[in-house]
Amino acid sequence: MKTLLAYLFLVLILTLSFQSWAKADDIRDFQIEGMSIGDSLLQFYDKKQLDDIKHTNSFKKKIHYKYCDNNKSKIYFDICIFTLKKDKKFTIESIAGFIDCKHDISICYKKQKEIDNDIKQLFQKAKREVFEYKHAGDKTGNTKEKDIVYVLKSKAEIGTAVIDYGKEWTNDEGRQDHLQVFVDSKKYAKFLKTSAW
Numbered sequence: 001m002k003t004l005l006a007y008l009f010l011v012l013i014l015t016l017s018f019q020s021w022a023k024a025d026d027i028r029d030f031q032i033e034g035m036s037i038g039d040s041l042l043q044f045y046d047k048k049q050l051d052d053i054k055h056t057n058s059f060k061k062k063i064h065y066k067y068c069d070n071n072k073s074k075i076y077f078d079i080c081i082f083t084l085k086k087d088k089k090f091t092i093e094s095i096a097g098f099i100d101c102k103h104d105i106s107i108c109y110k111k112q113k114e115i116d117n118d119i120k121q122l123f124q125k126a127k128r129e130v131f132e133y134k135h136a137g138d139k140t141g142n143t144k145e146k147d148i149v150y151v152l153k154s155k156a157e158i159g160t161a162v163i164d165y166g167k168e169w170t171n172d173e174g175r176q177d178h179l180q181v182f183v184d185s186k187k188y189a190k191f192l193k194t195s196a197w
Contacts, residue, residue: 027156030183032095033073037156037185041067041083041090048105050090057082058137061195064093064188071132073097076176081182082188093188101162102176108162115149123158126150142166155186160184 015036026039033065035044045053050067057066068080076097083090101108120128128150143166149159161180 010060032097033079035095039092051159094184096180096182106176108179112160118171123150126152141165157184157189173186
């Protein structure tokens with residue numbers, strides 16, 4: 001029963017968030033846990049707190065800092081934010097909230113479909129793209145990913161991704177199957193497609 005109530009609460013929060021986004025015409029108007037693309041992370045954390053939540057990213061090209069906070073949200077089990085290393089203002093380039101599905105991947109796909117239906121109605125002019133592929137970071141080829149991405153006029157992106165980890169990669173660093181809701185700047189979206197892996 002608690003799981004059902006938590007799920008209904010998540011759907012309500014996402015629906016209300018997406019309703020407020022419907023009037024937005026700039027990626028900076030979108031928020032995950034109050035943070036937007038273009039904000040400085042220093043508005044939300046001091047430098048010591050940032051040092052405490054800094055993580056190594058698994059990208060081939062190491063031009064970003066990754067900060068993950070698993071205490072910030074009641075909706076997501078983790079929030080991860082990326083900034084450029086050379087940016088002394090700590091400008092947010094990407095924000096993602098992660099929803100746990102480690103015990104049943106079908107839950108992730110069901111939630112992804114529901115969230116996508118909301119996004120589709122609100123962003124009818126955005127270009128919708130669906131990608132299903134083997135995750136490039138898993139050299140065994142056993143990790144599957146399904147992304148549903150909305151490309152805005154500015155080339156910034158908003159969407160969802162389900163990651164179904166292969167056993168070898170899950171055990172490697174404690175990864176778990178999840179659904180993520182993300183907002184990416186134009187630069188970060190391009191980086192993911194051209195240089196990350």
